[in-house]
Amino acid sequence: MEKAVRSFIKKHQLLHKGARVLVGVSGGPDSVGLLHLLVKWRKSWELDIHALSLNHQLRGEEAEADFTYVKNMCESWGIPFHGASFDVQAFADKEGLSTEVAAREIRYKFFKEKMNALEADYLALGHHGDDQVETLVMKLVRTASSQAFQGIPVTRPFGKGMIIRPLLAVTKGAIESYCAENGIQPRIDATNFERTFTRNYYRHQVVPLLKDRNANIARTAQHLSATLAEDEAFLQKEAKSAVQEVVIFEKEKQQATLEINLFKKYDQSLQRRAFHLILNYLYETLPNQLSYEHEEQFLTLIRSPMGNATLDFPLGLKLNRAYNKLTFYFEANNPGQQFFHLTLAIPGKTNLPDGSVLTATYTVTRDKATPYSLYIPVEKVTFPLHVRTRKDGDRMSWKGLRGSKKLKSVFIDAKVPLHKRASWPIVVDDEDHILWLIGLKKSKQTEEDGKQFVNIQFDKGNQ
Structure with a gap:
């Protein structure tokens, strides 16, 4: 066992000379065996070793004896x-948590x-290869996402240092043999055999069946966990790049907007991860109600040929699609939808989501033009008229302009x-010819x- 663990430590660079290492020790064979190994190497590695132990007060005198x-x-x-020492059961009851x-x-x-x-470099924990098998099997049973299907990491940042798990290289049996060979008599926690605990069920009922089929299942599980972690790290890096490329975040509004056509150019595996990165940005804490079904709803929405649609997510988060734009926003922060497409009431008033109003009337005279008043010759356009937000590829022309120009350029x-461009109101006819970029430009037809x-009058209302 000693050789296997030493090789594992070197492979993953888990220790360095002169390190201060804290070891979580419960009294069982795993943690005691790990502590003994590190003490054996203390001189050659110049390690400063400290032991940490917590009495959970769950087993009365036995727990005190372990401590x-x-x-x-x-x-x-x-x-x-x-x-x-800490009363775990009282904390569990107070917080509504399971004892585990x-x-x-x-x-x-x-x-x-x-x-x-203690300003430690490492916290060493005694998780071993059999724990890895149990973890992966448990994840397989209850996890519907490849991102979440990962085992126990060999190392991860913790406090001001790192958690390391050197014993993932060996099995429970190897640790117990090591303890016996070195005259160590660890404490045995009787609750490890109670099958009411979820992990114990898999430990005693499921994992032995897998070991019958593959005696090296622990090594297989560790290799699988490591390769999954490497693949996921790469995909997460690519997903972050995709988000930076196609998503606009507005921190003050707790809002994110993406260009659907650009987003769809990325592989679906990156789309999924980008979706979760957006949620992590918007939610302070991810709600328990979120599930893989919300992920599927999101993917369906961006693949849908429908131009306009809205999804409701937990805690008031909405996903609003308008043509090629998809906006994530909290209803409390955005009382009006950013994107819209409405048919103008003529004669009558049309209320826009931001509180502004368009008032339309028929007339036979034309008064002096203003940026917020438009006169449209009835015989020059196709009715009904509409007011909407912009779409990709929108262009318009006006008097004195040769050809046409993109609305994006007009805005620039x-x-x-x-942040104002996506919700800017545009008046179009029924053939989607742009007649009025309100407050900015009027088409040739209107002249x-x-x-x-x-006659259409624009009133900013309560903006």
């Missing part, structure tokens, strides 16, 4: 001991406090802020003479 056992063992091995989850939260909080206080020339006109 004392670790404390006495550390004293005999010359290891600084840092211990604490509550114990983990408290344990890692204690570990992090000690990591920071007029120095219209980027022509006629016997009857539609």
Whole structure:
């Protein structure tokens, strides 16, 4: 076992000379075996080793005996001991958590406090190859996302240092043999055999069946976990690049907008991950109600030929599609939809989502033009008229312009802020010819003479 662990440490660069290493020790064979190994290498690696132990108060006198056992063992091995006691069950009841989850939260909080206080480089934990098998099987049963199907990481950032798991290279049996060979008599937690705990069920009911089929299942699981983690790290990097390329974030509004056609050029595996990156940006804490079904709704929405649609997500998040734009926004921060397409009431008033109003009437006279008043010769356009937000490829022409010009260029020339362009109202006829970019440009058709006109007045209302 010693050779396998040493090789694993070198392969993954888990330690460096002169490091301060904290070891989580419960008294069981895994953590005690790990501590013994590190103590054996303490001189050659010049390690400063400290032991951490937490009494969860779940097993009465047995738990107290485990705690004392670790404390006495550390004293005999010359290891600084840092211990604490916490009523896990009371915390679980108060927070509505399972005992397993509550114990983990408290344990890692204690570990992090000690990591920071002692300015440690590493926190070494005794997870082994069999734990890896159990974790992957549990994930397989309850996980519907490839992103979440990962095993126990060999290392990860924690506090001011890193968590390392050197024993993932070996099995539970190898650790127990190592303890016996070195005269170590670890404590045995009786709850490890109670099958009411989820992990124990897989440990005693499922994993033995897999070992019958593959005696090296722990090694297989560790290799699978490592390759999955490498692949996911690469895909996440690519997804971040895609998000930076096609998504516009507006922090003050808690809003994100993407160009659907550009987004669809990326592979679906990146689309999925980009979707989750956007959610992580918008939500302070991801709600429990989110599931893979929301991911599928999102993918269906961007593939749909429909021009306009809205999805409702947990905690008031909305996804609004308008043509080639998809906006994520919280209803409380954006009372009006950013994108719209409405048919003008003639005669009558048309209320826009931002509170502005278009008032249309028929007239036979044309008054002096203003940026917020338009006269349209009835015989020169196709009715009904509409007001909408812009679409990709929108162009218009006006008096004195040769050919036509993209609306994007008009906005740039007029120095219209980027966040205002997507919701800017545009009047079009029924053939989608742009007649009026309100406040900015009017088409050639509206400048022509006629016997009857539609007069449209724009009022900013409560903007």
